[in-house]
Amino acid sequence: MSARTLESLLGEWQSGASAYVALADRIRLLTLDGRIPIDSRLPAERDLSARLGLSRTTIAAAYRRLRESGFLVSVRGSGSVARLPGSAPTLTVVEGGGILDFSKATMPAxxxxxxxxxxxxxxxxxxxxxxxxxxxxxxxxxxxxADRYAARGLPTTPDQIMVTIGAQHAIALLSRLMIGRGDRALIETPTYPHAYEALRAAGARLVPVSVSAGAPGDDESTRGWDETALIQTLQRSNPVLGYLMPDFHNPTGQSMPVDQRERVLAAAARQGTVLIADETIGEFNIDRPGEYLPFAAYADPAMPATAVSIGSVGKSVWGGIRVGWIRAERPLIRKLVASRSANDLGTPILEQLIVTRLLAEMPAILEQRRGALRASRDHLESRLAERFPDWQVPHVNGGITAWVNLGSPVSSQLALSARNHGLIVPAGPRFGIDGAFERFMRIPFCYSTDEIDRAVDALGRAWDALGQHPVPDTGYLADVV
Structure with missing residues (x-):
């Protein structure tokens, strides 16, 4: 990892603590979050010192602190390599018992x-x-x-379907097949982290388009996708591929309006860009007004290959059932099947049989899930408003996450502090592609109200601890999303 790359990941890392402590803490969080992959070689002390404008002594002290805590291994002549400690970091158990992991936005089985x-x-x-x-x-x-798509308003035949090992597998398959090294790929920001990781692994150059959650009381026109920028990006960058979550976007919870879907798909068709619509949580509608068809239903009938859909049962059934799918035109499905054997040999049969049975019950399953999500969403919004009146918590009408504006660029520090109070929650920059979103934190509401209470209490203690070492508000990223 170059010093320049690490600097980008660090973002606004300095706090009231000593520079070497703050730097070590941020690198530790980046490693825990997966933004610094395990076994990555960190920059040499001299290179990072020059890049950050710090003394080499400060960098050496930060690296030493990381080695002592098990997050770094240094070998003379080979550099310093990121590691995770042999055992999980010691966490204070939240009152009520157990460590809460809110890093995964997923419902119970x-x-x-x-x-x-x-x-x-x-x-x-x-x-x-x-x-x-x-x-x-x-x-x-x-x-x-195919029958499920047809019931939702998008006529589909079985030969337009390929079954995958979850939605993440589908994203990776499409990326490897459709992207050549150096090709541009459109990506939302913030976005689902493992999507941009798959695109980058395929060699794509990412071109971002912002999605805004807005704030309570904001006009609807200020929320969602920056359509002007999105269409201009399609026209000027000519990406081969685009990745979107048009329904209950993760993490902002926004949904793309119907007329906007039509314009975006038309613009993509003119440029020859294929848009992948991730609909993994697309049916988690709590109280969204209006009727929405699957994204591909709004494509020009003369150019149906513009839109590819992916889905899974990882959110609706259980994350442990690794079954997803790709819906696309037949030529693309044939290419995907031909190229797949280089990486895996297929989806487990027994899991496919389980999902076949459950899809017949999907309307009732979704109704049950929506009821639970409605109660948890309302409870989370109420608790956050009560405990953190200065935070901006946009109301969402579906999905599984809230994209909360903390008011200050302290997300990474809050996430690190929360770990000391028994709560694992990802920092805002985990959802950006360039270290952005330090003012934001994704808080899922797909957990029970009891777990939400414990998580909010842990965040409260972490926030209070953070307040003992206030961070100056530099205005950094103040207007992002």
């Missing part, structure tokens, strides 16, 4: 999952005569997924 698995096991014998390697998906599951 569906109560009916175990019964569905037992029933699906009875379907397995008729597949045991085959090899078990399935690069496209069993016919009954592809039919069930």
């Amino acid at each position: 569906l109560p009916a999952l175990a019964d569905a698995a037992l029933a699906a096991a009875g379907d397995l014998p008729r597949h045991l005569g085959d090899s078990g390697f399935d690069p496209i998906g069993i016919p009954e599951l592809r039919q069930a997924i």
Whole structure:
């Protein structure tokens, strides 16, 4: 990792603590968040000293602190390599018991999952005569997924479906197939971190377009996608691929208006850009007004290949069921199947059988999930307003996350402090591609009200501890999203 790259990731890292302590703490958080990958070689002390304008003694002290805590291993002649300690960092248990992990925005397993698995096991014998390697998906599951799209207003046939090992696998497959090294790819910012990681791994040069959560009382026109910038980016950068979450965007919770979808898809079609719509949480509508079809339904019928859809049951059923899918035109599906064997040999059959059974019950499953999300969303908004009256908590009408404006560029420090109070929560920059969003924190509301209470209490203690060493408000990133 170059000194320039690390400087970008660090963002506004200085605090009231000594420089070497603050620097070590930020590198530790970046490692815990995954923004500094394990086994990455950090910059040499001399290079980082010159880049940050600090003495080499300060850099050496920060690296020494990281080594002592197990986050860095240094070998003479080989440099310093990022590590995670042999055991998890010591965390203070939140009152009420247990460490809370709010880094994953996911709901608990569906109560009916175990019964569905037992029933699906009875379907397995008729597949045991085959090899078990399935690069496209069993016919009954592809039919069930196609039927689900048709029921939502997007006519689909089974040969337009490829079953994957979750939505993240789908993003990676599409990225590897469609992106050449150096190609441009459009990405929202903030965005789902593992999406931009997959695009970068495929060699893409990312071109960002902002999505704003707004604030309570803001005009609707100030929220959501910067359409002018989005269309100009399509026209001027001519990206080969774009990644969007048009329904209940993660992390902001925004939904793209119908007329805007039509204009964006038309602009993409003119440039030959393929837009991937991640609809993993697209059906988590709590109280959104109006009718919304799947994103691909708004594409020009003469150019249907402009829009590719991906989905999964990781949010609606359980993250442990690794089944997702790609909906695309037949030529692209054939190319995906042909290229897939270089990386994996297919999706597990038993899990496909489980999902086939559950898709038939999806309307009832979603209704149950929406009820739980409504109660948790309302509870989180109420608790945050009570405990943090100066924070801006935009109201969302669906999805699973709130994108909270903290009012000061202290997200990374708050996330690090929260760990000391038993709460793991990602800092805002985790959702940016350039170290941005220090004023924001993603707080999921897909947990129980009891867990939300404990998380807010832990955030309160972390916020109070942070207040003992106030950070000067430099205005950095004040107007981002």
